[in-house]
Amino acid sequence: MPHFFSRFACLPAGVFFCCATLVAPDLAIAAKPKPAKAQKSLTIYAAGDIADCRKLPPEESMAAKTAAIINAGLQQDSKAMVLTLGDNTYPVGRPEEFNNCYDATWGKFKSSTLPSPGNHDYGMPQALGYYNYFDELAGPDRRGYYSKTAGNWLILSLNSNRNELPMQEQLNWLREQLATSKRACILAYWHHPVYSSGGHGNNDIMQAAWEMLAAARADIVLTSHDHNYERMAPINGSGERDDKAGIRSFVVGTGGARLTPLFFAKPTTEVRNNTTHGVLKLKLHANSYDWEFLAVDGNSFSDKGHGECH
Incomplete structure (x- = not known):
């Protein structure tokens, strides 16, 4: 009676050990499936x-x-992206402010930038300095909002300077983006924070969004407007803490303008600082993210952590 062994081994001096697998004589052993290729993480500075x-x-x-912090990061990872959270120049977003001040600093990585506009950018009629400078990088039709995808992430740049009908058009667009996206993780960013303990406080202009x-x-919302850094605990649609399903939000108004006073902390405030300029670094993984605040040289303040996509 035939028997079939896939392999055997002989050991020294009368010891015999056999590793046997019974198989049909004409059946090939199936190869083990290769694991799916892991998604490469995307680095973002904001x-x-x-x-x-x-x-x-x-x-x-x-x-x-x-800008030096971001330049150093881009030298390590040329595929990293830069998000601006509005008020790109001061005082009123004139073309010369972009061409002479922004371009000489953050303009060095313009091609890697996904911008959003702030109220100071709209100091000029129709924010012409902002849109003339960023052109197609600012999204279509000078409306100030657009979307990008990266791996498992939907990235939404919104415009918190719209109102009435233009705002409703943006909300309709946002609703469609969220309904049709196949990505499991969502990051959105704009200028005016819905929740903040900074000098301007809460802003309801983006409450519907x-x-x-x-x-x-959604997983992450980034804003600025208040010239400080603040990280909130995850917050739900009603403004209440929700560690399981809420949005983790950051105010990162520390890109270069003069820092400003803070008011009393909110119940959802976890970390805040108004003495340190710097940028927020995000690592977007397939189903999670890491954050780290990177301070300019000479400052020791930092904030870092990890979150999972919902």
């Missing part, structure tokens, strides 16, 4: 309230120091 050269030349400005994002179980 800050708002950036270029102000009214008192110092560009190379001596704080925007040059925050926040509620849509919360309903879609």
Whole structure:
């Protein structure tokens, strides 16, 4: 009677050990499936309230120091992206502010930048300095909002300077983006924070957008406007802490403009600082993310952590 062994081994001095697997004589052993290729993480650097050269030349400005952090990161990873969170220049977003101050600092990585506009950018009619400078990088039709995808992430750049019908058009667009996206993780960013303990406090202009994002179980929202750094605990659509399904939000108004006072911390405030310029670094993985605040040289403040996508 035939028997079939896949392999055997003979050991020394009368010891015999046989590793046997019974198989049909004509059946090939199936190869083990190869594991799916892991998604490469995407690095993002983000800050708002950036270029102000009214008192110092560009190379001596704080925007040059925050730009140096990003330049160093891009030298290590040329595929990293940069998000601006509005108020790209001061005081009113004139073309010369972009061409002479922003371009000499954060403009060094313009091609890697996904911008969003702030109220100071709209100091010029129709934010012409902002849209003329960033052109197609600012999204289509000078409306100030657009989306990108990266791996398992949907990235949404929104415009918190719209109101009435233009805002409703943006909300309709956002609803469609969220309904049709196949990505499991969502990051959105704009200028005015819905929740903040900074000098400007809460802003309800983007409350409807926040509620849509919360309903879609978005993961991260980045804003600026208040010139400080603040990280909130995850918050749901009603503004309440929700560690399981809420949105983790950051105010990163530390890109270069003068820092400003803080008010009393919110119940959802976890970390805040208004003495340190810097940028937020995010590592977006397939189903999770890491964050780290990177301070300019000479400052020791830091904040880092990890989160999972919903």
